[in-house]
Amino acid sequence: MKIAFAGKGGSGKTTLSSLFVRYLAAQGLPVVAIDADINQHLAEALGTSEPPPLGAHLTQIKEYLRGTNPRISSAAAMVKTTPPGRGSRLLRHGGPDPVHALGTVAPCGARLLATGPFDEEDLGVACYHAKTGAVELYLNHLIDGPGEYVVVDCTAGADSFASGLFTRFDLTVLVAEPTRRGISVYRQWQGYSAGYDTALAVAGNKVQGPEDEAFLREHAAGDLLACFGHEPAVRAMEQGRPFRLDDLSPATVGALGALRDRLDAQPRDWARYTAQAAEFHRRNARAWAKAAAGEDLAGQIDPEFTLGPHALAMAGA
Numbered sequence: 001m002k003i004a005f006a007g008k009g010g011s012g013k014t015t016l017s018s019l020f021v022r023y024l025a026a027q028g029l030p031v032v033a034i035d036a037d038i039n040q041h042l043a044e045a046l047g048t049s050e051p052p053p054l055g056a057h058l059t060q061i062k063e064y065l066r067g068t069n070p071r072i073s074s075a076a077a078m079v080k081t082t083p084p085g086r087g088s089r090l091l092r093h094g095g096p097d098p099v100h101a102l103g104t105v106a107p108c109g110a111r112l113l114a115t116g117p118f119d120e121e122d123l124g125v126a127c128y129h130a131k132t133g134a135v136e137l138y139l140n141h142l143i144d145g146p147g148e149y150v151v152v153d154c155t156a157g158a159d160s161f162a163s164g165l166f167t168r169f170d171l172t173v174l175v176a177e178p179t180r181r182g183i184s185v186y187r188q189w190q191g192y193s194a195g196y197d198t199a200l201a202v203a204g205n206k207v208q209g210p211e212d213e214a215f216l217r218e219h220a221a222g223d224l225l226a227c228f229g230h231e232p233a234v235r236a237m238e239q240g241r242p243f244r245l246d247d248l249s250p251a252t253v254g255a256l257g258a259l260r261d262r263l264d265a266q267p268r269d270w271a272r273y274t275a276q277a278a279e280f281h282r283r284n285a286r287a288w289a290k291a292a293a294g295e296d297l298a299g300q301i302d303p304e305f306t307l308g309p310h311a312l313a314m315a316g317a
């Protein structure tokens with residue numbers, strides 16, 4: 001199951017992402033965490049070292065995923081939206097494969113992957129989408145099942161709408177503070193994603209009392225799933241002091257459980273998932289990718305391929 005945490009900068013989405021990762025891992029569940037934020041802090045929040053950046057290994061990732069797919073002429077012709085087809089290499093949750101091998105294992109047991117930061121060499125010549133493209137390729141080629149979790153800490157705002165990345169999740173959690181600015185990103189996601197059957201939920205953060213919760217309920221209506229208040233254990237974690245999941249309040253543990261219950265209840269439609277990947281690949285091919293690659297990248301779409309567990313038998317070696 002794939003879940004994204006999004007929200008405005010400073011809303012606390014990295015903190016909630018890390019708490020959710022720790023919560024799942026503490027139950028012995030397999031978790032892959034992905035830091036897709038331009039500001040990379042998930043490794044610190046999970047108490048582990050920074051993994052090698054996916055963005056720096058994009059050519060190798062493309063070459064691996066391409067496999068023997070005859071519709072993809074070269075790794076250079078793959079873009080962030082290129083979908084898998086017959087002959088492509090598909091990813092199983094957690095590996096083993098060269099993509100998951102780029103991750104580090106956090107003390108809680110989760111595997112962490114990271115896009116890598118926007119560094120000085122990128123200034124003036126690149127956009128951050130080149131790095132998040134590795135995450136989209138990963139999600140497009142991943143076969144995950146019930147009880148397997150991918151938790152993505154997204155970049156702030158609504159940047160995921162620059163491609164089809166926003167459709168790659170079973171559930172997107174908008175982390176919102178109880179302010180007008182705090183709820184603004186939720187409204188953006190709600191408007192932009194209308195018509196794409198994306199499942200949205202709101203997690204109120206930094207909620208200090210009934211008035212804050214009432215504000216969120218007024219503006220998020222039925223999408224408000226959980227509220228998180230002040231946690232001394234979280235402040236200790238943010239200050240680099242020892243953190244234990246057992247130190248969280250029952251209310252916070254219950255809120256994390258509500259997130260998992262909502263995610264587990266979300267049905268997976270592999271046919272729709274595949275169709276949406278094809279739709280956004282066509283859009284990107286028309287808008288810029290065809291000219292950039294010098295070939296019609298819409299031809300990379302395999303009309304006889306549907307992603308899902310059944311596709312493993314069709315996958316390349």
